[in-house]
Amino acid sequence: MTVEQVKWGLAPDRARSREHWDAEQEVVGPGLQAVMLWSQLCVDHAEGAVLTDLDGNRVVDFQGAGGVNSIGHANPRFVAAMSAELTVAPAGAFGSAARREMAENVSAFLPEPFDRMQLYSGGTEAVEAALRLAKSVTGKHEFLSFWGGFHGKTMGSLALTAGARSGLGPLPPGYFSAPYANCYHCPLKLKPTSCGFACVDVARDVIKQNSTGALAAIVVEPVQGRSGNVVPPPGYLTALKELAAEFDALLIADEMMTGFGRTGAAFAFQHEDVVPDILTVGKGMGGGYPVTGVVSTAAYMAARPFSDPSASSSSFGAFPLACRAVATTVEVMAEDNLVEHARKLGAEMLAALRPLAEEAPLVGDVRGAGLAIGIELVADKETRQPVSGAVLRDTFLALLEAGVLVMTGGNSLRLYPPLNVETEMAHEAVDIVRRTLIGGPR
Numbered sequence: 001m002t003v004e005q006v007k008w009g010l011a012p013d014r015a016r017s018r019e020h021w022d023a024e025q026e027v028v029g030p031g032l033q034a035v036m037l038w039s040q041l042c043v044d045h046a047e048g049a050v051l052t053d054l055d056g057n058r059v060v061d062f063q064g065a066g067g068v069n070s071i072g073h074a075n076p077r078f079v080a081a082m083s084a085e086l087t088v089a090p091a092g093a094f095g096s097a098a099r100r101e102m103a104e105n106v107s108a109f110l111p112e113p114f115d116r117m118q119l120y121s122g123g124t125e126a127v128e129a130a131l132r133l134a135k136s137v138t139g140k141h142e143f144l145s146f147w148g149g150f151h152g153k154t155m156g157s158l159a160l161t162a163g164a165r166s167g168l169g170p171l172p173p174g175y176f177s178a179p180y181a182n183c184y185h186c187p188l189k190l191k192p193t194s195c196g197f198a199c200v201d202v203a204r205d206v207i208k209q210n211s212t213g214a215l216a217a218i219v220v221e222p223v224q225g226r227s228g229n230v231v232p233p234p235g236y237l238t239a240l241k242e243l244a245a246e247f248d249a250l251l252i253a254d255e256m257m258t259g260f261g262r263t264g265a266a267f268a269f270q271h272e273d274v275v276p277d278i279l280t281v282g283k284g285m286g287g288g289y290p291v292t293g294v295v296s297t298a299a300y301m302a303a304r305p306f307s308d309p310s311a312s313s314s315s316f317g318a319f320p321l322a323c324r325a326v327a328t329t330v331e332v333m334a335e336d337n338l339v340e341h342a343r344k345l346g347a348e349m350l351a352a353l354r355p356l357a358e359e360a361p362l363v364g365d366v367r368g369a370g371l372a373i374g375i376e377l378v379a380d381k382e383t384r385q386p387v388s389g390a391v392l393r394d395t396f397l398a399l400l401e402a403g404v405l406v407m408t409g410g411n412s413l414r415l416y417p418p419l420n421v422e423t424e425m426a427h428e429a430v431d432i433v434r435r436t437l438i439g440g441p442r
């Protein structure tokens, strides 16, 4: 399918969608994702990377639920497997054919030394479980995380999420944060080529100044999604692993967005010669089904109290439907070589989008890894001041009207095509993004 065939022919009034949206809003609580509120998109059906709304308008979906849509909407193999599973799956985390297949497929997909995965149903839940695991392994309870990161909205993960806690205090003690290696906005005003990871030195000082000697783990996203898919320079994760070791602490890589192929490697940490101690995963792993996980080694997962009966379980963890979703998604990824496709196509898309930093009036920086691409919008290319929320929204809506739905985060546009998006469609969508941004917002 090409974008020509998909054409987002925005009906002037979108009458059915508007009526539907308003009816839902009589009951649905506030605080939905900004892009959902801005677009008020009401989907009739979806296929691959294409959404069709209630008025018959079609749009290329590069919002992808923030990286969830890995094998395409309504992937026929996924639909068949899940439909069959529904007829047999009991509610409960029993031994099942689905769990066995999930275990086999995941074990073939996980790089060494990882050999254990515990399932949950939300990202923040998996992050909380990773914190409990780190506490169990180390017997300590403090955590370091990074500015601009996002780890969820429950108490532990919220405490990890620096800069997004206003009005939500008090938070648990023992959580500190340091600047991320966001070189476009280096808080130390240094150059990545010559700074020698000065931000890691700052992180060391933050620990020394704040810790009571009980650092359990450093928690980091290998690519920061919410900040617009910020990719740190090579060697950063290795430096953080060494820093963690200085304090007898673990390194937790939050691969919720980056894991399972999104960045053109099975896991984003593999872009470097480093192995974290714990991974948190989800999003693309379940092909759209809400399933997440904590990944580590048998030795670490044996730590108590994490390994005590009922200590790391959850109501929905490892239900057969969740296991079938993971088993099938991982199978599709392997059979269709989607990690390699994401690597190759992502590099092509990035190369086509990068010149926007010179060509488009509002674009300050274009970056990414695989099929996680970020386009940062700035009001002033010299000072790198962010655009206002209104300009971000107008740019998002201009792209939508032109045919491409994207995600936003901070003052950035974020592109998360399905990992199996057709090459031709991806390039046509990139052309639309280029034309729209070079023309400026409406």
Ligand SMILES: Cc1ncc(COP(=O)(O)O)c(C=O)c1O
Residues within 6 Å of the ligand: 066, 122, 123, 124, 125, 127, 150, 151, 152, 153, 221, 225, 226, 254, 255, 256, 257
């Ligand atoms: C890196 C990362 N960690 C954790 C989360 C939290 O996931 P959830 O929204 O499912 O709680 C997200 C969600 O976007 C994420 O991107």
